[in-house]
Amino acid sequence: MKWKFAKYALLVAAFGMVVNTVDAQTRKKSTRKTTTSAKKKTTAKKTQANVANANLGVAEKDTMIVKAPPKQDPLKMDTIRKSLRNDNAIEKNLVKDRTPLAYENIREDDAIYREKVWREIDIREKVNLPFRYKADDDNGNQRFIAILLNTIKSGEVTAFDATIDDRFTTPMTLDQIGSKLAGSCDTIMVPDIEKDPTLAKGIMKESVVCEEFNMDDITKFRIKEEWVFDKESSRMYVRILGIAPVKTYFDKVTGQEIGSAPIFWVYYPDMRPALAKFEVYNGKNYGARMSWEELFESRFFGSYIVKSTLDNPYDLYLKQYVKDDVLRLLQGEEVKSTIFNYEQDLWSY
Numbered sequence: 585m586k587w588k589f590a591k592y593a594l595l596v597a598a599f600g601m602v603v604n605t606v607d608a609q610t611r612k613k614s615t616r617k618t619t620t621s622a623k624k625k626t627t628a629k630k631t632q633a634n635v636a637n638a639n640l641g642v643a644e645k646d647t648m649i650v651k652a653p654p655k656q657d658p659l660k661m662d663t664i665r666k667s668l669r670n671d672n673a674i675e676k677n678l679v680k681d682r683t684p685l686a687y688e689n690i691r692e693d694d695a696i697y698r699e700k701v702w703r704e705i706d707i708r709e710k711v712n713l714p715f716r717y718k719a720d721d722d723n724g725n726q727r728f729i730a731i732l733l734n735t736i737k738s739g740e741v742t743a744f745d746a747t748i749d750d751r752f753t754t755p756m757t758l759d760q761i762g763s764k765l766a767g768s769c770d771t772i773m774v775p776d777i778e779k780d781p782t783l784a785k786g787i788m789k790e791s792v793v794c795e796e797f798n799m800d801d802i803t804k805f806r807i808k809e810e811w812v813f814d815k816e817s818s819r820m821y822v823r824i825l826g827i828a829p830v831k832t833y834f835d836k837v838t839g840q841e842i843g844s845a846p847i848f849w850v851y852y853p854d855m856r857p858a859l860a861k862f863e864v865y866n867g868k869n870y871g872a873r874m875s876w877e878e879l880f881e882s883r884f885f886g887s888y889i890v891k892s893t894l895d896n897p898y899d900l901y902l903k904q905y906v907k908d909d910v911l912r913l914l915q916g917e918e919v920k921s922t923i924f925n926y927e928q929d930l931w932s933y
Contacts, residue, residue: 889916
């Protein structure tokens with residue numbers, strides 16, 4: 585009996601081992617199938633991605649990509665070629681190291697008399713012809729407008745919008761300055777040579793024409809200055825505050841002058857170091873040249889007054905209430921005499 589029971593137990597154990605072996609083999613097969621299918625899916629995705637990248641590369645080659653044109657210089661000026669040898673009989677090093685003298689300090693309590701004056705310098709006058717000197721030097725063109733624009737492009741000074749005010753409140757960009765100097769572009773109709781070579785059919789096409797900036801078109805500069813009498817030194821001082829190039833506008837049809845207006849203002853004290861490094865043309869003696877900073881401080885220029893704070897409660901220009909040109913000049917001379925006589929009347933002779 586015991587032997588039969590042991591025999592049955594061995595048979596049950598053997599059957600259990602066979603079942604476990606078959607189950608393990610089934611699991612291995614299913615795991616292998618799942619892994620293989622996952623690998624197949626991953627390979628398919630990679631293949632699709634490679635095909636997509638290849639198609640994208642082909643599309644980029646086939647597609648015409650329009651590149652933006654290079655940005656043009658709004659204040660484009662002639663390139664100055666520097667001399668490779670010393671272009672002078674002597675070494676000119678003093679100009680490079682020249683710096684303007686600092687202004688004397690005026691206490692607010694000592695300034696007992698102050699008047700602001702606006703002047704215009706017409707560079708077509710004989711005394712102002714150095715403003716139009718066209719020669720090129722290693723530091724650039726010697727016309728004053730070129731010196732002014734080069735200092736703005738180099739970042740030495742900041743240009744302020746003259747259409748807002750003349751108190752240096754609104755800086756301008758180079759693009760804004762270039763658009764005001766050169767003007768806008770107009771669309772005109774011109775003959776179409778390609779479709780009508782003989783001009784017999786009268787075929788026309790549109791053409792965009794843009795005005796180009798010519799430095800010789802700037803014939804006036806406006807100066808803002810202040811006259812201050814210092815009671816401590818008993819002296820009348822004049823300090824230039826700003827300089828602005830004035831553009832004259834003409835009628836495109838008749839060619840008559842419409843008017844003029846300043847383009848931008850430059851704060852003069854900021855520009856003094858740059859002006860000290862540019863020499864002023866002297867037609868009588870090439871060796872005896874002064875700097876532009878010395879010219880303005882010494883008042884070696886001709887000008888006429890266009891506005892002042894003297895007896896001007898409405899803050900008007902002279903041309904706004906004096907219509908006659910001759911009377912306007914006489915009114916400006918009256919302002920000069922009034923300021924001059926204030927200092928003279930303080931003395932007893």
